[in-house]
Amino acid sequence: MRGFYIGRFQPYHDGHHAMVGRIAEEVDELVLGIGSADDSHTTHDPFTAGERIMMITKAVAEFDLPTYVVPLEDINRNAVWVSHVESMCPDFDVAYSNNPLVVRLFEESGIEVRQSPMFDRDRLEGSEIRQ
Amino acid sequence: MRGFYIGRFQPYHDGHHAMVGRIAEEVDELVLGIGSADDSHTTHDPFTAGERIMMITKAVAEFDLPTYVVPLEDINRNAVWVSHVESMCPDFDVAYSNNPLVVRLFEESGIEVRQSPMFDRDRLEGSEIRQ
């Protein structure tokens, strides 16, 4: 059983980490997709994909969960986005997301999506889980 | 000390594996770049990036070498290719390649390149190490 979880991870923060911990209880392996991998050097997207790969890899080592960290360049075309993700990533059985667009695109493609119960937004100021 | 080694890995074969084994003796960590990550479903490039990530990850588990497997979409512009690779990958100290274009592009950017002694081409029929 392999899960998929996508974020921009600019940066990878406690909210992401809590989410990965929760997912780790449900799957055997995890694909972590880095969205907007081609964006960097801006206030909204400061880190390169390479820097984000390092952050994430070190952080998830805490979990006993084989993890594939995959940078995903933007394809700017919602209708083909799921195919783009599927071709760049190892196969997965279930996707995790609270982003309504991501949820809809996966569900239209017949992929099971699990939305997390909302974690404590007040504590995780500025957290966002988005493509 | 982190090394970088790129191939299309269509598929990952014994020649690639011997090369990784050799590199494992010289570096502490390895970034494995999957070139032409966006090509698939042709005779020349049959596998998707996701399939190649799986092949490679399983194979390199044999070595005691922390490895980052990074799909790299073609950017079709030699003059910016090194910047593309550097932004998508964790930092590396040395690149390994026998591909003359890859060697030249890295060297022009001031990155050390080590070319492997030629392994036994007759035994590895069809091997190619290319971008």
Next chain:
Amino acid sequence: MRGFYIGRFQPYHDGHHAMVGRIAEEVDELVLGIGSADDSHTTHDPFTAGERIMMITKAVAEFDLPTYVVPLEDINRNAVWVSHVESMCPDFDVAYSNNPLVVRLFEESGIEVRQSPMFDRDRLEGSEIRQ
């Protein structure tokens, strides 16, 4: 019941026309996709998409078959090609093609493909049915 048939139609010739006639017996409506719609002005691809729309529309008027003629720009990424086609075209129930790549891509996506019995290639010199 709506069918889909794709070709570059450079130009639309007797072979294409015979194929459409045959398909007309099996479906209620037809989507005719014009492949490589963005190519023109070369020996291999002389006509613009607009010119091809005119050729095809006039020719298929002979059949009593509601037809949607849809130019499809190349997306140069096999793994997302089916999603590209599906988003640009009215929904269809079955695809017609003799092109092995097209057949494989549709079948991987779970779409039924019907391959035509080979029509008389000697008579249709230069015919090709390709994406």
Next chain:
Amino acid sequence: MRGFYIGRFQPYHDGHHAMVGRIAEEVDELVLGIGSADDSHTTHDPFTAGERIMMITKAVAEFDLPTYVVPLEDINRNAVWVSHVESMCPDFDVAYSNNPLVVRLFEESGIEVRQSPMFDRDRLEGSEIRQ
């Protein structure tokens, strides 16, 4: 005499339909260009090009006007936009638009543009005729 009329048609509404009715009195055939054909699945652009082709084709059947419905992907370069449109569409003699940019681009290319007298905006709440 063939006319050209472009909109995003997200969705095709009464304002568009009134405009087509008016154009039908002036031309023999009509090319209906679907702008931003590659956008979908957002609040601003909910429908795919394929869905819009269906909406439009059914609606314009009411008029006795041969119509070519042509999806047009965004080219994001104003200076080449007219050439893009011309190559994707059957030849046309006159363009209809109230969009100032569309009007200007066509006129700079020497193409006649007719702007419609403003229809009843109050009744057509939310109507927009844009590229």
Next chain:
Amino acid sequence: MRGFYIGRFQPYHDGHHAMVGRIAEEVDELVLGIGSADDSHTTHDPFTAGERIMMITKAVAEFDLPTYVVPLEDINRNAVWVSHVESMCPDFDVAYSNNPLVVRLFEESGIEVRQSPMFDRDRLEGSEIRQ
């Protein structure tokens, strides 16, 4: 000693001209990069690259400074932008910019950047020096 100075030059105004005059005192030759060369026909970016080449060439003729005017299409990827500029332009020894992103990207690539003392913004209403 060759300098590099980039702007969108929509249009080239007194502020740009004062900046070029100042640079002319420090370098032997100047490369003038026209940013967003592919944008035109909008309020924010009215002129084509060709029109901007003419404006700039006529204006800088006043200085006794060999000048290369180079249109630069947007590459929409900060991490490869410096390589893009370097490949399109004659070699230069120093870049002039007050744009924080441009300054940062050049400095990360090891290129010397000189920021101009702020010229009289009140007098040059609407001036902007940006990529």
Next chain:
Amino acid sequence: MRGFYIGRFQPYHDGHHAMVGRIAEEVDELVLGIGSADDSHTTHDPFTAGERIMMITKAVAEFDLPTYVVPLEDINRNAVWVSHVESMCPDFDVAYSNNPLVVRLFEESGIEVRQSPMFDRDRLEGSEIRQ
């Protein structure tokens, strides 16, 4: 009276130089377009656009002819190529080319093209005038 002459100039050679000399007798100013400006580092296209700008600028200084040297990235779409060239270059009155595709594209757009009498191909071994 301003002329336009395009080549890849990989490198700029005696054949190009003879052509420019001939054109210099017919026009007041010249736009020299560098085709495939984004290609470099290959046997077919060794030099960057920046390197080619330097070569050409130095060589044409011999003629008393105001010259605008403009790198042109490939747009890979014949139907919009003329618009691309026109937006990137100062206005011109006549184009010079022996390349059949270039000749055809300009003529379709209503631009006068002058084809040079063939210069001595035997002496200029390897010369090519192409887009």
